[in-house]
């Protein structure tokens with residue numbers, strides 16, 4: 001039997017439905033403890049509750065704000081520091097060891113520190129997202145600029161282009177390409193930072209809801225929130241994938 | 252007029268070039284041949300100004316903007332279309348954008364690339380990319396073109412066609428050319444004069460050959476000209492002696508030590 005790859009999604013969906021049905025049946029039969037693995041219908045109704053009474057929106061908003069804030073700030077600062085370090089050796093000397101250290105540790109361990117410094121509000125979440133993203137972008141830009149194609153630089157120079165032409169026609173597009181190539185990873189980092197920050201200490205956000213569900217042993221709510229986070233990140237992934245595809249249409 | 256006088260170049264150790272001299276007259280097509288690694292590219296980079304020689308001078312009657320450069324792998328900007336790449340060469344010279352785009356389309360058309368203006372380099376064949384690079388150079392109306400093995404990456408048939416186009420345009424526009432190549436037939440069939448660079452290190456020009464084949468030239472037909480075979484044989488034996496001379500090198504060093 002040959003499988004038509006175009007119909008893969010049908011088979012995937014059917015299998016998923018089957019697994020969910022078995023899971024549901026196992027719940028009713030009493031083979032699964034609903035405390036640990038609530039049946040899909042319970043997760044569904046938890047989801048429904050979250051949206052129907054509108055309780056979810058402030059949490060979604062908080063997580064989004066923190067993640068996007070950290071993402072944008074992280075990209076701007078990461079690019080700025082990366083460019084400065086690539087252009088000015090003195091700055092590279094100072095920044096490189098710090099960034100290497102920050103890169104070596106799992107940066108989420110900084111979450112409690114940010115809470116002490118910035119409080120339980122959104123600032124500490126933005127800060128965690130920011131630190132995750134900016135270190136990634138810094139290295140992308142810093143190494144990228146040092147590896148820029150010499151032939152392109154010589155080409156522009158021999159065509160009579162000066163420093164500004166080099167920046168505009170070679171360095172900027174190169175930097176944009178590297179950043180875009182890492183955009184998906186950066187988005188993932190940004191949401192990780194926001195959720196972990198909220199998980200550690202917060203009064204709002206998906207991460208906060210998760211820790212609330214945990215403290216009340218509400219597995220159905222927990223599954224529902226994990227599902228929401230997955231959907232949110234997938235949507236953002238596909239948006240940034242499209243942006244990347246459009247801006248990098250020359251590849 | 253381009254004149255290179257007694258240029259010596261070192262990358263730190265023993266000089267790669269020592270006292271290399273050559274001249275390209277207005278409208279003249281000159282080739283530089285020599286063993287691989289002798290320093291042909293290095294000499295060209297000195298002329299362009301990408302390397303500073305330790306001795307010697309480069310005299311050039313053309314302004315920087317009148318010199319076009321064509322390398323083996325022409326680095327077109329991958330994020331710019333064929334048209335934008337060609338137009339960039341003009342706007343960097345101060346031409347306004349609208350005129351530059353019109354000129355770019357004109358030259359792309361002349362090089363057989365009408366309809367490919369909006370393609371990105373990644374989506375062009377090797378021969379088409381070479382033509383874009385050529386359009387970029389020719390659109391600037393150069394008086395002198397410096398080429399470093401510009402056709403080496405092309406397959407034989409594409410290469411023959413691109414070379415024929417280049418020769419026709421260069422003759423028509425009376426552009427001076429200095430072509431670096433390791434292909435003796437190419438050098439003889441295209442040039443008015445061929446210089447032979449000796450085996451490095453301390454390479455210098457050891458021979459100059461005048462090629463009396465009349466213009467306009469057909470790069471394939473000119474190989475049938477009576478003087479071609481004689482010149483080819485001479486050039487080949489001189490070059491073989493250069494390459495063979497590499498075995499004589501240690502002997503000379505011994506002699507120097509003994510002295």
Ligand SMILES: Nc1ncnc2c1ncn2[C@@H]1O[C@H](COP(=O)(O)OP(=O)(O)O)[C@@H](O)[C@H]1O
Nearest residue numbers: 262267285286287288289290291292293294451
């Ligand atoms: N940037 C460089 N740094 C050090 N040595 C170089 C450099 N470029 C070329 N060389 C050396 O100079 C010599 C001449 O090289 P090149 O000019 O490329 O020769 P050709 O073009 O005739 O093959 C070679 O021995 C090569 O290894």
Ligand SMILES: [Mg+2]
Nearest residue numbers: 291292293399
């Ligand atoms: Mg070379």
